Amino acid sequence: MIVIRNARVLRANGIEQSTVVIEGDTITSVGTEPVTNGAKVIDADGSWLGPGLVDLHVHLRDPGQTWKEDVGSGARAASAGGFTAMVAMPNTSPPVDGGLSATAAVEQARAVDTMEIVVAGTLTKERAGKEMADFDAMYEAGVRIFSDDGDAVPEAGLLRRVMAYLSDLPGALVAEHAEDRSIAGDGHMHEGMISSRLGIVGLPGIAEDLIVARDIAIAAETGASLHIQHVSTARSVDLIRDARAAGLSVTAEVTPHHLALDESSVESLDPNLKMYPPLRGADDKAALRSALREGVIDAVATDHAPHTAVEKAVPFEEAPRGVIGLETAAAVVASHALGDDQRTFFERMSIAPARIAGLGRQGHEIVPGSPANLVLFDPDRRWVPGSFASKSENSPFAGMEMTGRVLTTIYEGRISYEGARL
Amino acid sequence: MSGMTQQGLISLRGMDRAHLEGLLDRAQSYVGSPVSSDLSGATVTTAFFEPSTRTRLSFERAAHLLGAHVMDLSPDLSSTVKGESFRDTILTLTAIGTDLFVIRHWLADAAQLAAKWSGRPVINAGVGRTEHPTQTLIDALTLRQEFGHLDGLRMAIVGDIRNSRVARGHLEALPTLGMELTLVGPTPFLPSDNPWGVRVSTELDDELGDVDVVYLLRIQTERGASAEIPGDGGFARRYGINMERLSMLKPAAVVMHPGPINRGVEIDDAAADGDRSLILEQVANGVPVRMAVITEALGGSG
Numbered sequence: 047m048i049v050i051r052n053a054r055v056l057r058a059n060g061i062e063q064s065t066v067v068i069e070g071d072t073i074t075s076v077g078t079e080p081v082t083n084g085a086k087v088i089d090a091d092g093s094w095l096g097p098g099l100v101d102l103h104v105h106l107r108d109p110g111q112t113w114k115e116d117v118g119s120g121a122r123a124a125s126a127g128g129f130t131a132m133v134a135m136p137n138t139s140p141p142v143d144g145g146l147s148a149t150a151a152v153e154q155a156r157a158v159d160t161m162e163i164v165v166a167g168t169l170t171k172e173r174a175g176k177e178m179a180d181f182d183a184m185y186e187a188g189v190r191i192f193s194d195d196g197d198a199v200p201e202a203g204l205l206r207r208v209m210a211y212l213s214d215l216p217g218a219l220v221a222e223h224a225e226d227r228s229i230a231g232d233g234h235m236h237e238g239m240i241s242s243r244l245g246i247v248g249l250p251g252i253a254e255d256l257i258v259a260r261d262i263a264i265a266a267e268t269g270a271s272l273h274i275q276h277v278s279t280a281r282s283v284d285l286i287r288d289a290r291a292a293g294l295s296v297t298a299e300v301t302p303h304h305l306a307l308d309e310s311s312v313e314s315l316d317p318n319l320k321m322y323p324p325l326r327g328a329d330d331k332a333a334l335r336s337a338l339r340e341g342v343i344d345a346v347a348t349d350h351a352p353h354t355a356v357e358k359a360v361p362f363e364e365a366p367r368g369v370i371g372l373e374t375a376a377a378v379v380a381s382h383a384l385g386d387d388q389r390t391f392f393e394r395m396s397i398a399p400a401r402i403a404g405l406g407r408q409g410h411e412i413v414p415g416s417p418a419n420l421v422l423f424d425p426d427r428r429w430v431p432g433s434f435a436s437k438s439e440n441s442p443f444a445g446m447e448m449t450g451r452v453l454t455t456i457y458e459g460r461i462s463y464e465g466a467r468l
Numbered sequence: 469m470s471g472m473t474q475q476g477l478i479s480l481r482g483m484d485r486a487h488l489e490g491l492l493d494r495a496q497s498y499v500g501s502p503v504s505s506d507l508s509g510a511t512v513t514t515a516f517f518e519p520s521t522r523t524r525l526s527f528e529r530a531a532h533l534l535g536a537h538v539m540d541l542s543p544d545l546s547s548t549v550k551g552e553s554f555r556d557t558i559l560t561l562t563a564i565g566t567d568l569f570v571i572r573h574w575l576a577d578a579a580q581l582a583a584k585w586s587g588r589p590v591i592n593a594g595v596g597r598t599e600h601p602t603q604t605l606i607d608a609l610t611l612r613q614e615f616g617h618l619d620g621l622r623m624a625i626v627g628d629i630r631n632s633r634v635a636r637g638h639l640e641a642l643p644t645l646g647m648e649l650t651l652v653g654p655t656p657f658l659p660s661d662n663p664w665g666v667r668v669s670t671e672l673d674d675e676l677g678d679v680d681v682v683y684l685l686r687i688q689t690e691r692g693a694s695a696e697i698p699g700d701g702g703f704a705r706r707y708g709i710n711m712e713r714l715s716m717l718k719p720a721a722v723v724m725h726p727g728p729i730n731r732g733v734e735i736d737d738a739a740a741d742g743d744r745s746l747i748l749e750q751v752a753n754g755v756p757v758r759m760a761v762i763t764e765a766l767g768g769s770g
Binding site: 237239242246250315360361362364 | 632
């Protein structure tokens with residue numbers, strides 16, 4: 047039995063300071079003071095208690111690049127960040143693009159007992175963008191989310207056939223990395239003020255906008271469910287808002303770094319600020335923040351992309367793309383986008399992503415009978431990220447003071463992370 | 469990462485007017501009577517990861533005239549072709565022993581990284597498309613010699629600005645010295661944004677009557693610029709400096725080019741070789757300017 051006292055608890059009809067009791071893998075009572083003989087008692091001291099966070103977008107590098115991360119270290123980083131579920135992108139080496147690789151990945155994920163790892167598959171064979179992947183075999187192995195993350199499906203004709211096929215498979219989701227390579231080809235940062243000043247080739251926002259517009263049009267025609275990954279431009283937000291107003295099944299995610307930072311940070315040419323899509327203009331950042339509050343963007347997803355310090359200790363234009371995000375996401379979202387709005391925080395960090403990924407045991411409000419997948423988060427705690435449970439340290443937030451810290455993570459009734467308490 | 473002092477000269481951004489004028493004064497003092505033994509015993513390493521003739525040779529000559537030794541890394545003969553990383557190359561050269569690096573590279577942060585990794589001062593001899601600070605100082609010195617002052621001079625920079633490190637150096641320093649810059653070129657050659665807040669135009673003929681300096685740039689085909697326009701012929705018609713366009717200039721206006729020039733494209737023979745051309749004066753000022761910059765980077769009194 048675990049008893050959490052004095053927590054600000056996310057209930058169905060509001061938030062109340064209360065006591066929550068967990069027995070086995072289930073919440074058994076809320077608001078009743080139990081006999082605590084032998085129970086683990088946590089005094090939350092007014093911290094937020096809500097459903098464990100769900101990340102729709104991580105790169106675990108396993109198999110193929112396990113010096114950067116592996117399933118175990120990725121899971122530890124996720125638990126430290128308050129996550130109880132995450133979706134592993136399929137761009138491993140080899141990629142998850144068929145029955146064998148999907149079955150192997152699902153077995154590897156099931157062996158982890160500290161969180162729920164969801165395996166995504168590619169949209170195209172070998173993630174090469176040429177012909178569609180073996181959807182039926184992956185579907186049979188349990189895969190529901192399909193993405194060529196790192197690249198969009200380059201040809202509209204192929205994507206249309208992919209979406210038409212996947213629209214027949216219940217629960218299947220097409221997740222797109224929206225970037226037109228014919229425009230963004232050799233860019234290294236947002237095409238804007240900083241790329242102009244430094245003379246570095248830019249990735250213009252229209253490279254994303256075009257793919258978002260194209261994909262929405264094809265989703266409308268085929269009836270496929272579409273998810274836009276790591277939205278970064280104000281124009282994309284408008285396109286997504288219009289699509290949803292028209293009743294289409296279109297969802298979207300945004301990363302913590304696109305909410306907190308913009309192109310002005312990149313002037314230092316720190317390789318830990320290099321990622322695709324790039325940090326955009328200040329107007330884009332403002333549009334992303336308000337879209338997240340409004341719900342046009344459903345979810346925060348980290349795009350956790352580990353690279354080692356040695357790999358990042360190179361000139362900016364030669365640096366690999368991507369930054370880690372699991373261990374700082376909650377703090378960044380609370381302090382840079384949603385403030386002290388506990389309800390919206392858990393909607394965007396847990397409830398909506400659990401719904402998008404179709405995860406029955408995640409994203410529940412705190413009521414008796416709910417699965418005990420929980421996070422305790424202190425929105426006022428100040429800290430400076432420095433060391434990470436991830437194998438990599440390529441965080442844009444290292445050394446930056448954060449407000450808000452994960453204290454305890456509970457997966458299926460067992461504590462999966464317990465931070466140092468002051 | 470701007471300014472001079474311990475880091476050498478990586479960027480002109482934020483350098484104040486007195487500092488810029490001090491460098492020009494020091495360079496002027498080397499014109500005509502250049503030999504000095506200020507830096508005898510010092511070692512200057514030139515590391516050019518991109519082809520260069522005038523810049524590398526004038527840095528070498530400047531170092532020799534100051535009494536310094538020069539180590540030249542010629543990448544086509546060195547271990548960089550064997551796959552050695554830029555960082556390892558810098559660490560190796562530092563270990564061999566050098567007091568100052570002069571670096572040209574295609575990467576934007578090559579000079580600042582070399583300074584960080586070596587702990588030695590670095591002079592940016594043109595990195596990425598960011599800046600080419602000594603070229604900017606050369607052009608400022610040349611104009612000061614020609615006009616006697618820089619305040620209020622208007623310069624149109626014409627051509628492939630998006631790919632030009634020379635233009636970016638000018639944009640960081642020449643306004644500080646009192647000049648007014650206008651960027652002129654077809655839209656694909658202009659930067660996407662204008663962080664400098666300067667005038668921008670696509671019509672050269674509208675600008676010619678107002679400027680004191682027409683500063684021409686080569687189309688950088690090695691950076692993919694030729695794919696941005698239909699061809700050189702159309703560019704030459706819209707932007708090439710020829711007799712007709714020279715006649716539209718104010719009587720005292722001059723023509724400049726950082727070289728190498730592509731005759732018949734951005735400039736024709738009559739303009740390149742005519743009375744208004746300062747192109748060879750620019751080249752001649754390369755040595756004294758680089759002597760001044762090397763001396764300051766190594767803390768010499770001059």
